[in-house]
Amino acid sequence: MDRRHRPDPQTAHCSEHRTSGDHVGAVGSHDTASAVAAVPAAAPNFTNERGVDGTTRYLRNVGGLWLLSESMRTWEQDALQGNKHDAGTPASSDSLATLSLPGLLAAAAAELTGGPLIDVDSEDFIAPGNMPERIRAAVSATGGTLATRPAAVVRCIMDSLAAAYATTVAQAQELSGKTVDVIHIVGGGSQNDLLCQLTANATGLPVVAGPVEATALGNVLIQARAAGAAPRALQDLRAIVAASLPGKNYQPQL
DSSP states (O other), X not given: OOXXXXXXXXXXXXXXXXXXSOOOOOOOSSHHHHHHHTSOTTTTOOEEEEOGGGOEEEEOOOOOTHHHHXXXXXXXXXXXXXXXEETTEEGGGSOHHHHSHHHXXXXXXXSOSSOOOOOTTOXXXXXXXXXXXXXXXXXXXXXXXXXXXXXXXXXXXXXHHHHHHHHHHHHHHHHHOOOOOOEEEOSXXXXXXXXXXXHHHHHTSOEEEOOTTHHHHHHHHHHHHHTTSSOSSHHHHHHHHHHHSOOEEEOOOO
16 A cells, blocks of 8 residues: 555554554564564575576575686786786796696695685675785785785685685575585686685585586586486486586595
């Protein structure tokens, strides 16, 4: 009903009961509705999305490898311009192997554990630009320090992502009441050995990495099923992938 066609609840209440001064407000229509309004369920930022065959994907988006790719772009630009990104070391002296993804990850793996962490979901890291500088600023804002060498920055990114994944998994278990016993990493991130191992370490759970082209495979399998060329059940479709492209396993190293 349009609110204009209803009497003011406070005025109507006071007139009927001959009272004044009390404020009357409309709240949840049921005790459960009011209770839900008081529960901080939105704080963890989880959502429900529709999946295949009427399933529901309970998910939360977490920062990803954008921080790494944007950092690499900055270092590559520095190398071309001859800028410095470590004490007294010209960036142009870095070899292509060192600035390549395998080289950076190998160097980051050799960094000491227990370094500084950042909030990978911070809005400070959304826009393109000098990502290493913003990461160091975020560390400084919490009273920490982070070396300017690329390996230290990459290790900070990897450690922070793994920590964020661990927090998200813990929240998912608490909110859903279900237990997670294994983590699957698919897509490009599944090729990142360091991230997969750090995720296993941070969560205390085994990690299965792969397939890399999970999106394309899922698309093809659903189409094949519709054409009658693949099994109906989702678990059978997944079994095809598992048999064709076995994942790589990582165990927690605590």
